[in-house]
Structure formats: structure tokens, C-alpha cells
Amino acid sequence: MAEVKTSRRDFLVKLAQGTSLAATGGFLWAHLLRQEARAQPYALRPPGALPEVDFNAACIKCGQCVTACPYDTLNLAPAGGGIPIGTPHFTPRKVPCYLCPDIPCMKACPTGALSPELKDINESRMGLAVIDVENCLSWKGLRCEICHRECPLKGKAITLETHPRQLSKHAMFVPLVHSDACTGCGICERACPTQEAAIRILPHNLVQGKIGEHYRLGWTFETEITQDFKPAAPAAPVTPAEAPKEAPKEAPGVDYLNRGL
Amino acid sequence: MSDHADHPTLGLGARLWSWRYFVLRRLSQFGILLLFFGSAHWGWQVAKDVPLLTGNLSASEFAGLLPMADPFAALQIFLAGHVLQQEVIVGALIVLGFYLLVGGRVYCAWVCPVNLVTDLANWLRNRFGIQAQIYFSRNTRYFVLAASLVLSMLMGVAAFEWVSPIGMAHREIIFGFGLGFQALAAIFLFDLLILKHGWCGHLCPLGAFWSVVGRRTAQVRVRFDKTSCTHCGDCAKVCPEPQVLNLKRLEEVGYVYSGECSNCGRCTPVCPEGSLRFDLRPMIHRHNAKAHGKQDVS
Ligand code: SF4
Ligand code: SF4
Ligand code: SF4
Ligand code: SF4
Ligand code: SF4
Secondary structure, rough: OHHHHHOOOOHHHHHHHHHHHHHHHHHHHHHHHHHHHHOOOOOOOOOEEOOHHHHHHOOOOOHHHHHOOOOOEEOOOOOOOOOOOOEEEOOOOOOOOOOOOOOOOHHHHHOEEOOOOOOHHHHHHOOOEEOOOOOOOOOOOOOHHHHHHHHOOOOOOOOEEOOOOOOOOEEEEEEOOOOOOOOOOHHHHHHOOOOOOOOEEEEEEHHHOOOOOOOOOOOOOOHHHHHHOOOOOOOOOOOOOOOHHHHOOOOOOOOOOOOOO | OOOOOOOOOOHHHHHHOHHHHHHHHHHHHHHHHHHHHHHHHHOOEEOEEEEEEEOOOOEEEEEEEEEEEOHHHHHHHHHOOOOOOHHHHHHHHHHHHHHHHHOOOHHHOOOHHHHHHHHHHHHHHHHHHOOOOOOOOOOOHHHHHHHHHHHHHHHHHOOOOOOHHHHHHHHHHOOOOOOOOHHHHHHHHHHHHHHHOOHHHHOOOHHHHHOOOOOOOEEEEEEEEOOOOOOHHHHHHOOOOOOHHOOHHHHHHEEEOOOOOOOOOOHHHHHOOOOOEEEEEHHHHHHHHHHHHHHHOO
8 A cells, every 4th residue: 555655656746847847848948939039129031021920930940032032131040149040131231132023032932931922022111211310421411312322212212302401501412211112122221331321221110100090180181171172283392492592692502611702 | 970889800891881871871961961051052053043952951942843841840830820831831741751751750860960969979978988867758859849839839939940959050050150059069968968869869859750750651660580689689779769679569560660760770780680671661561471481380
């Protein structure tokens, strides 16, 4: 009888040990997974990538997109970096995505993590270019505009806007990014001549706001308040008025530097 | 790097011959790594713009035609809640079919890059006669396997793929170095100092998965000839999964039936009686029937 008792107790102890070991292991493992999957906010994904959570679930970490890219844009994240392990990403300052029209990276993906629903590379949204207006040369008044010139979607993704200058009557030409057209390819970031890029690509969720449903922009066309008001033409971008107005007083090309010559 | 007992009586030719599976396995393991690496870095192609072997062991494509994918990874992704694209499903089925025929753990002995490391650890361990520090059941791996699947479901990511030292090491060999080698080093030290065959024989869920696959269907198996076996136990000494060489069961079945056998071919050359041989399953039955018939007559 006593023997049976000890063996049963042994068994129960073993069972308890096994269970607690399994539970501890399971929790540790789950924790590791959560840490890894959370490492993602700065990851820039190849074109057509599913939203981050789905992408993390779907990507099998095979690297076929990496090999398919003719520009060596993509990398598989090694262990221990800030990007979820083994997933493809790119660093535009090193090599941007050159927006191949046939999207070979997406075609190579066997899992659909890079969605074949992306038909036109210009519709890809890898991230959004954001300008640091304090360090952008154009915003400082120089005629840089390199990002604008390099952008494959210039005029749509980046426009040049005039901006009044404090010390001179010449307007500045400043780049402005439009999220409805910017693909996040990063060609602008690669091209920016400042020591640290003044234009960079960030994932949308890190930079984009959302005004919310409760605001009604009464003066716009689509809202119900102004249903019967139909503007004649789409609103043109507003250009500051002072510079052209004051210009006629002096000959064109004269400013504070050469006035009185 | 093998556990072959040295037979000083054998001539050089015979000694080399006894290493044949070892050499072939290393050729296969390094060869597969080389094919991946060459396609990724040196642009190896079968034709213009058709790379030889893209991807890695998780998913790959051979010659632009044959998709392959790790069925265990695909299963985890499926459980994580992602509807897989056809290509990866086809690839997983192709690979699954192959291992169903040759035996699941053929992956372990002939393909897996971690096996290079664990074999080395085991060889050093034998060399220095290092004693085991802890013991736990070889069935632990099946719990790890189950946990991988459950966690994939709960966490929404492929649980083992996200921590797999096999994936890390393999990816980093092909796509550039990172900290994945620490995981490999950890496995090496664990196998060397703590538990003999600790990772591959006790913990690895991928090995467990492959043990389950092909358990019944594997056509290539080690045939056992009970008439010549003298129960010397040399085979079990070199086998990384010695429980599969339970001679009593082998006598009943006539071949190494367990899915845990990796068809590594360590046992066949060391058997002094030649009682262990690779064979195709249908042939095994015929052979054994004949042998037993003879024995009954004599
Ligand atoms: S679109 Fe072209 S350049 Fe961009 S990541 Fe894909 S393959 Fe590379
Ligand atoms: S090809 Fe697809 S599954 Fe493979 S690494 Fe790239 S995104 Fe992931
Ligand atoms: S990332 Fe830069 S270059 Fe690319 S589309 Fe956007 S603004 Fe243009
Ligand atoms: S048990 Fe795991 S690590 Fe070991 S050889 Fe098999 S798959 Fe590779
Ligand atoms: S039984 Fe033989 S072939 Fe199978 S794992 Fe053991 S040594 Fe290798």
C-alpha cells in the first residue's frame, strides 16, 4: 500500500513539475514573440506588404523578395536588430526602392505577404516621406529641391510651393509631400544632400494623424452641409500674395543685396 | 566527426567505405547551403534571369519552376490565421510528399544545417567523455511541437519560425550575419556540456514534426536481419536516437520502424555482422520473409 502511495505522490509531483515547467516555458516563449513582433514600428516593408500585423503572420521569412530585387534594396532582418527577425525591410538612405513597374519582389513572394493585389507600383504605400522643415535646405531658402527633382512622382507626391521669405522679397520654393501620391520609395531620402537626410520615410502610423468623424468641413464639396453649393472649379493652391504685389515697385531682380547699384 | 568506433583491423579502403554515409550527408548539407548561397550572392542561374535556387529552407523555388516550402512553417502560418497563397501550399505539399516517401527525419540528417553543429558537439562530447548534467524525456520535443502550434494560434504569428535557431542560422548564412549565431552557439554548448543530443533528440519541434511525418509511409528504412544480429549493441552506441534500435522490437518488425530514425546511416556500417542495411520497405518484407523461411528450414 505504502509503495503505491509514494509512486502516486511521485507521479503527482512529476506532473506538477512538468506542468509548471511547460507553463513557464510557454509564457517565456509568448513573451519573446510579443517582444519580437513589437519591434516593428520603424520597419519599411517591400511594396505591396500587407498591414504590419498581417504581414508578420504571413511572411515565411524566405527572402525570395530579397533575391528578386534587382537593386539589392531589401534585406532580411538578422536576429537582434530593431526589426522583427527574418522579415524583409529596406533602408532608403542606403538603397531606396526604385519602383520597378513589374514589381519583381511582390511576384517572387510565395505567401502573399506581399499582396498580388498591388497592380500598379505607384499605388504602393511603403511609408510616407516626411520633411524636417528646420533642416531642409529649401526651407532654409536655398534652391535645393533635389527631392522634388528626383521623385518619380514629382508634381504629385512632392510639389514645390512658394513660401514668403523673411529677409528678401523673393519667394522660397519649398517641397511639400502629399500622402495621396507618395509611395514611400525613399528615392528622395537617398538623394537629400544634407548630412542627415532632411526628408525621410516613416511608416504611416508613426506620422499620419486622423481628424476624426465628428469634424464637418462645411466649406468642402462633399459634406452634407454644403450639398447645394457647387464650386466652379477645384480650389487652386493658395499662393501668398505679398511677393508679387510688391515686386513692381522695383526692377525685377533687385533686392536688398544689390539695391542702389 | 562521427561516432564510428575505429576498427583497426579494417584496411584503409574499407575504413573509408564505412564513412560513405557520413561523407554523403555532409555533401548534401553543404551542397544545399551552397546552392542557396550561390543563387543569392553569385547569381547562379539555369538560364537567363532564371535563378537556380532562390529563397531558403522556409520557402524556395528551384529553377523558377518547382516551388518548395517548409510544411511545418506553412502550418504555423495557417494556424496564425493567414490564408496562404497557392504557391506556398503547393510547395509545402511537394516537400511533404518527398519526406513522406523517404522518411521525415531525412531532413534532419541530410539537410538541416543545425545538424552540422549538433554532430560536432556530439563528437567532441564523446571525445572528452563529458557526462550528462540533466536528463529529461525525449518526448519533450512533441510537447514543444504542440506548443508551437498552440502559440501560433494564440499569438497570431508563426511561433517557432520567430524563434527558430534553425531558421536564424540558415537565413544568416545566406542573407547576412546577425545575432542568430548566438542561438547556434547556445545549442552547441547545450549539446556539448549539458545533455547529449539535447537539441535534436529532445527539444527541436521541427525534428519532432518530421518524426511524425513519414512514420508510417517512409519507403527507405534500415532493414534488420535478426538471424545474423549478435546483440552486440554497437549500432545503438552510434545512433543519435538509440531508442529506435530496440532490438526486441526490431526482431518483431524486421526494420527500424520509428519515425525518429533519421536515415543517417551511422548504424549500417558499424554493424560487424552486416545485419543493418538500407532498403526499400517492400523489399524489406520480401527479404525478411525469405530469410526467416530459410531459418525455419535449417
Ligand atoms: S519594386 Fe523593385 S526596387 Fe522596389 S523593392 Fe521591389 S524589386 Fe526592389
Ligand atoms: S518573399 Fe514574401 S514570404 Fe518571403 S521573405 Fe519576402 S515577404 Fe516574406
Ligand atoms: S518617397 Fe519621396 S521620392 Fe518616393 S514617392 Fe514619396 S516623395 Fe517621391
Ligand atoms: S532535430 Fe531539428 S535541429 Fe536537429 S537536425 Fe532535425 S530539424 Fe535540425
Ligand atoms: S537507426 Fe541508424 S539510420 Fe536511424 S538514426 Fe539511428 S543510426 Fe541513424
